[in-house]
Amino acid sequence: MREWEPNSKIPTEFELCDMLGVSRGCLKNGIKILVDEGLLVQYRGRGTFVTDRKMISHPTGNTLLSFAESLKSQGISFQTKEISGGIIPADAFLAGKLYIKEGDPVFFLRRIRYVEGKPIMYIENRIRANAVPGIEKVDFSKETLFQTLEKLSGKKIGFSNARYSAEVAGETKGKALGVSADSPVLHLEQHIFYADDTPAEWGNVWLQAYRYVVGTILPRA
Structure with missing residues (x-):
């Protein structure tokens, strides 16, 4: 499984479902958790990105x-x-x-x-x-x-x-x-x-x- 750099865009939901072998519903729940944790951020019309977050x-x-x-x-x-x-x-x-x-x-x-x-x-x-x-x-x-x-x-x-x-x-x-x-x-x-x-x-x-x-x-x- 690859790692994504801060500020990089992650693959689409369809691509991630194919990569991970999971359902779209399961993937959506996982992405929501990561967004809540501040690890990912979603922009309408642009996609989902990895945050550049410092502890x-x-x-x-x-x-x-x-x-x-x-x-x-x-x-x-x-x-x-x-x-x-x-x-x-x-x-x-x-x-x-x-x-x-x-x-x-x-x-x-x-x-x-x-x-x-x-x-x-x-x-x-x-x-x-x-x-x-x-x-x-x-x-x-x-x-x-x-x-x-x-x-x-x-x-x-x-x-x-x-x-x-x-x-x-x-x-x-x-x-x-x-x-x-x-x-x-x-x-x-x-x-x-x-x-x-x-x-x-x-x-x-x-x-x-x-x-x-x-x-x-x-x-x-």
């Missing part, structure tokens, strides 16, 4: 970087779209996460981040609003979250508790990431704290599983 890494270890800072450190240009941002009352769950009382104001922010015009992550952040006055006026399509939190609170981000898991996208996240509902995604649940140990925000990030790798450097004890 994006996010380091973990001794240094806490936001995703925006991580992308910038790799020289990767990106755009951020703010879907919504507004004040909501804390329920019992959020009150526990943010060390506040039920009913206290929480700033709920939803964003999509794009690289090369394609969505790579869907982000939800829930932030202690009383600690960051004026946050509802910030344009998060231009400003990054960590820098905004430090500027408005007058505190430094200290550390995070993070947990990664593999999930199925589902309808909402799949639509945001431009993949089918049954596509795999990488989910990060992250609890960010200021240097004085008070919570800054509790967030969830869903990443394109076929674009992101998570790496770490661990010293031997």
